[in-house]
Amino acid sequence: MREMRLLSTSGILGYGFPEASLKAGLERGVDMIGVDGGSSDPGPYYLGSGTPFASPMAIRRDLRLMLRAALSARVPLVIGTCGGAGGEPHLALVAQMVREIAREEGLHFKLALIHAEQDKATIKRHVAEGRVRRLGQLPELDEATVDRAERIVGMMGPEPYMRALDAGAQVVLGGRSSDPAPFAAVAMRGQMPPAPSWYAGKMLECGATPSIPKGHDCLHVTIDEEGVTCEPTNPARRCTPLSIANHSLHENSSPIHHVEPGGLLDTSECRFEALSDRRVRITGMQWTPAERYTVKLEAVEPVGHRAISICGTRDPMLIGRIDTFLDEVRGAVRTKAADFGVSPEDYSLIIRSYGHDGVMAEREPVHEIHGHELGFLIDVVARTAEQAGAVLAMARTNMLHTDFPGRLCREGNMAFPFSPSDIPVGTVYRFSMQHVTQPDDPCAMFPIEYETV
């Protein structure tokens, strides 16, 4: 029976993996080495700022091992959502690292870069042509939202990867991609049917996460026409039918219906069979092609500038009246900020109380405070960095000095652990699109560049 063997090194490029696990994977035999390079999970900042959320030092370490391994095994190295968010600066960062490592190691290959960042004119044209529709709570996409975006990426499917591999690329770096796409691309290009190819991608995009104990490590997956076989390459980990089944819960809205660019992966009829105490075979997955091919749009827009300060109180009288106290602080800041020309519409002041409702905010079901101390995060977001710093300084002073009935701690209400106490954080972004568009064809929004390294 024909089969394809794919190796994923970890959940994210730069999260690290044991070198021995990569070696063990190569010894089992591989047709491709890959990794998912990104996620929207660390929040909107990284897409907005053009920076990675994993450190360049850690990304470089993982890349070096993977490049050496793929070139020596003569199999493609395929990386999705490069640089964490998959925009132009993210892809450029990883591409530059690949060139530098290749020079240092004396490696030569054909490199493909697949771009995913979208220009605003194209997206506006798609809006005008009625190709874009909303997926969730956000309203229909309009021109103003496109204009406000700091950066827009499209989430590519496997087709651009297949095209790059068809062109002979040995190393393929993709911008923003559906997480399973790089793996599904290699499998489908190897004549495997879509259902097991996508299912394998779903497993591989998180590295060894579908195994126990969980950890950042390598996963080896064999795909054939009937199903998928998963095995972690580190002997300390095991895949079990339950660990594999439960991976379908991870970061999905449904454990059985997975919407992808060209269709729907349905895992409701999956059967899980232990081939050994650490190897699991999965069959019964189904793929239904979509009537229309869609590409998800991801974008962020700037909302202001942040400054924060951290402090805590150990005073029981203050803790006993904390809600009133915080209201008084907010009121004093409102008045004094207006005095220096910053009106309430120019900023938001949020005082998080850790030990009270700092983690769940208005969803916190527990209202009484049981601890003997409370921690505070004073969070100011304003139109400009200067305004944020000014409002924060006033809030910090009023947290420290606001008087209250029965106050014994007359020199100050708060312990500040740092000097300076006020920390400028930079630009704050928010996710601004939750929409899909219909491209002319699956590769139309994702141009490919080739170079000889």
Added chain:
Amino acid sequence: MTRIRDLAEVCKSKNAGPFDLTIDVVFRDRALFDHVQETGVLNAALFARLYKVEESTVLFTPYPAGCAFKATLPRLVSAGDVGDTDVYGAQQHAPLLDVDIPL
């Protein structure tokens, strides 16, 4: 009183994309999953009440193959927006821990 924290193997929350929160409760085997399902305690209405959202916005899916229940519902604000307390959505599971399952 048999609470979820005493019965479940896993009780966790996480983002499902930047706009939704997804909560999973996993039991050790199919027999226990079936028992829990028969009590009818875990359903969309429970999650709507615990997380203060409209029931129509809760996608509730029993997942027998994984001995698990999943509920996906809107976040208070999108991940990382002003006012968010939990960018990854990884610490929003606690209200479920004390839910009583009358076995």
